[in-house]
Amino acid sequence: xxxxxxxxxxxxxxxxxxxxxxxxxxxxxxxxxxxxxxxxxxxxxxxxxxxxxxxxxxxxxxxxxxxxxxxxxxxxxxxxxxxxxxxxxxxxxxxxxxxxxxxxxxxxxxxxxxxxxxxxxxxxxxxxxxxxxxxxxxxx
Amino acid sequence: xxxxxxxxxxxxxxxxxxxxxxxxxxxxxxxxxxxxxxxxxxxxxxxxxxxxxxxxxxxxxxxxxx
Numbered sequence: 036x037x038x039x040x041x042x043x044x045x046x047x048x049x050x051x052x053x054x055x056x057x058x059x060x061x062x063x064x065x066x067x068x069x070x071x072x073x074x075x076x077x078x079x080x081x082x083x084x085x086x087x088x089x090x091x092x093x094x095x096x097x098x099x100x101x102x103x104x105x106x107x108x109x110x111x112x113x114x115x116x117x118x119x120x121x122x123x124x125x126x127x128x129x130x131x132x133x134x135x136x137x138x139x140x141x142x143x144x145x146x147x148x149x150x151x152x153x154x155x156x157x158x159x160x161x162x163x164x165x166x167x168x169x170x171x172x173x174x175x
Numbered sequence: 176x177x178x179x180x181x182x183x184x185x186x187x188x189x190x191x192x193x194x195x196x197x198x199x200x201x202x203x204x205x206x207x208x209x210x211x212x213x214x215x216x217x218x219x220x221x222x223x224x225x226x227x228x229x230x231x232x233x234x235x236x237x238x239x240x241x
Contacts, residue, residue: 047199112200112204113204114204114208115204174207
């Protein structure tokens, strides 16, 4: 029993650590994205080497964030894993269908502007958030 | 799937948080299982059975059978 309780406490602490770690990786990815997006124009006047380095740093930190997300997901208990995966599946499906549809709108000249990837990212984030909220409400 | 987790927990005067700690899951998960909204995996059902020193069938009952 004592061993099981120790394991349980270790599990709770590990989950909290994984969540904080994922937060740090996400912030780092946002920071490197900002540097890669605005650095060339505002800081080093489109010099090639710093631009390439900033993009590589962004990709490296992005992969780190993916691994941190995987670790976070695996550290959750089974119900929260299910909620997370359901929300992810919904977000992926909506992103695929709406993303392709959005792109098609320009091809068939129903919209005059060029579709922006940021709109799709926002849609997927909002869909994931809605899926997480719906999942938590479902099992409340 | 029906279960007797709430009764077994009450017999020991445990809170949901205490049971969640014992089973290494969140309190929300214990609450969802007790209410029958979430069916636990086999490993979690075994953990509960070991914890209460019962068989899985003593704790969880299939709706169709019962």
